[in-house]
Amino acid sequence: MAGHSKWANIKHKKKKEDKxxxxxxxxxxxxxxxAAREGGGDPEMNSDLRMAIQKAxxxxxxxxxxxxxxxxxxxxLDGVDYERIIYEGYAPAGIALYLDLMSDNRNRTASEIRHILSKRGGNLGEEGCVAWMFDRKGQLIIDRTEEDVDEDEVMMSALEAGAEDITIEEDMxxxxxxxSDLEEVRETMEEDGYKFDSGDVVMLPQNIIKLDDKSDAKKVLKVIDALEDHDDxxxxxxxxDIPDEIMEEIETEEE
Incomplete structure (x- = not known):
């Protein structure tokens, strides 16, 4: 099973709680x-646009x-022109960060992201400093709190559809x-009757740092929250990865 599944589960829970x-x-x-500006407005001819619309x-x-x-x-339609920017850096405890942004002002965004990180014990790094630690993959999420699925059947369906790996958690x-296989896997599994909470091309870490110290875990989560709250x-x-018992303690303290 993939070692990054806990972080996927944390993000899944955060999404469900995001108001x-x-x-x-x-x-x-x-x-x-x-996506429309770079590849045209026809989703049939523009896979990036097609996936962006599906995510929406x-x-x-x-x-x-x-x-x-x-x-x-x-x-x-008149509007602001955005460009895609990738930033790389570190959170506390040496955690690698790979950030995907859309901005209409590169200098302003860089300054604001640098401030978010430095204020919370992290730092913005040079291009390529952490990208090598991540693999670009297609990711589909089934929400088990919404969909009652048989584990063996969904695993068989995913593998027959061309999936590389399946991780089964309590909630997802x-x-x-x-x-390149993401859309085909999704379409094939949807034909089998499965519904997805999300599907996207993501950057998955090759190796995981386990945060056994609650203080470090809280610091990292605060950095993640601040970054995700930024408009760009x-x-x-x-x-x-944060062990379940530590994550539960943090969640209890925040209630």
């Missing part, structure tokens, strides 16, 4: 607009919002594929 839907839609709109649909973004984002990207099932940050990828 900042307006901010989420804004980030999804940027992703759609950039997974998060219940209204069709009108999706179309407006496409139109902004293709120039049919994570299915990993090559990026699309995704945060990191190479850590």
């Amino acid at each position: 900042r839907r307006g901010k989420l839609f804004s980030k999804l709109s940027k992703k759609i607009a950039v 649909k997974d998060n219940n973004m209204p069709k009108d919002n999706i179309q407006r984002a496409v139109d902004r990207g293709t120039g049919n 099932i994570e299915i990993i594929s090559l990026p 940050v699309q995704d945060v990828y990191a190479n850590f």
Whole structure:
């Protein structure tokens, strides 16, 4: 089973608890607009746009919002021009961070991300400093709290569809594929009757740092929360794991 599954589960729970839907839609709109600008407004001919639209649909973004984002990207509607930026750095305890952003002002964004990290014990690094620690993969998530599925059957369906790996947790099932196979795996499994909470191309850590110290775990989570709260940050990828008992203690303290 994949060693990164705990972090996927943490992100899954955070997503379900996230009430900042307006901010989420804004980030999804940027992703759609950039994909449309770079590859055209026809999702049938633009796989990046197709996946960005699917991600928006997974998060219940209204069709009108999706179309407006496409139109902004293709120039049919006036709007701000965003560019995709990748930043790399470190959180406390030596945790590697790989950040995917969409920004209309590279200098402003770099300054703000650097401030977020330095204020919380992290730092922004040079290009390539941590990218080698991550692999680009397709990821599908089945929410087990919403979907009652048989573990053996979903595993068989995923493998027959072309998945590389399946991780089964109490709350979710994570299915990993090559990026180029993501859409085919999803479509094949949907034909088998499975529904997905999310599906995207992600950066998965090759090796995991286990945070056994609660203080370090809290510091890292605070950095992640601050980064994810930034308007320009699309995704945060990191190479850590927090033991269940420590995560439960942290969650209890925050209630």
